[in-house]
Amino acid sequence: MDVSYKKQSLTFIGYHTFIDPQKGYEECPAFWEQGYRQRFAHLYNTMTPENALEQAMLDNHIGAYGICLMKDGKLDYWIAGLYSGGEVPSGLEILEVPESIFAMFTTQGPLPDSLQSLNTEIYEKWLPSEGLKHGAMRDMIIEVYSDQDPASPAYECAIWMPVLKGAQL
Numbered sequence: 001m002d003v004s005y006k007k008q009s010l011t012f013i014g015y016h017t018f019i020d021p022q023k024g025y026e027e028c029p030a031f032w033e034q035g036y037r038q039r040f041a042h043l044y045n046t047m048t049p050e051n052a053l054e055q056a057m058l059d060n061h062i063g064a065y066g067i068c069l070m071k072d073g074k075l076d077y078w079i080a081g082l083y084s085g086g087e088v089p090s091g092l093e094i095l096e097v098p099e100s101i102f103a104m105f106t107t108q109g110p111l112p113d114s115l116q117s118l119n120t121e122i123y124e125k126w127l128p129s130e131g132l133k134h135g136a137m138r139d140m141i142i143e144v145y146s147d148q149d150p151a152s153p154a155y156e157c158a159i160w161m162p163v164l165k166g167a168q169l
Contacts, residue, residue: 001105001126005163009099010142012067013060013092014080021075028066028077029112036063036079052089060084066143067095097140100162107157111150115143115157122159 017035019027040057042050049055056062060081067078078095088094105126107118119141144158 001121003126004104005101006104007099007101010097011083012065012078012080012095012097013056013083013088014062014065014067014078014095015092016067016076016078018071018074019077021070021073024068024075024077025112025116028068028075031077032066032079052087053091056087056089056092057081059086062092064145066145068139068141068143070139097142097162101164102142102160103163105159105161107159108155109153110155111145111157114155115159118159122161 017031019031040054043054043057047058049058060083062081063079065080067080069076080095083094105118105122107114140162142160144160146156148155
């Protein structure tokens with residue numbers, strides 16, 4: 001498995017829902033379908049925002065990232081973009097990720113299978129074999145999406161995970 005590392009802090013803007021972790025592989029794609037594709041179909045078909053929320057969706061590329069955090073036994077799942085500054089309209093929130101070393105993995109293939117397979121491989125094989133631990137935001141993964149056709153066998157996406165490495169352990 002190819003992995004690269006990068007040290008960075010990130011600020012996201014987006015919206016989120018709480019999901020049963022045992023149902024994440026079903027409920028996360030459903031949240032994308034109902035909470036993003038259907039809700040904002042008009043916006044992405046016309047690229048003409050009708051309100052501050054839709055303008056922020058475009059300005060911050062909300063939908064470029066999916067973020068998974070464990071909170072109180074639930075999966076706190078975000079549909080987000082990198083925050084570019086400015087007003088945060090009602091319906092959106094900010095998520096700060098402190099400076100961390102991120103392990104960055106890429107995969108290719110149609111969604112959601114390619115990303116879910118990569119996630120399983122990271123947790124079941126890579127993480128235990130490397131002796132690494134999650135970093136600053138425990139149990140966080142960041143899904144990175146491209147603007148390609150997500151049904152294509154050539155679709156490329158990634159998972160970033162904050163880890164503790166070397167002397168940090």
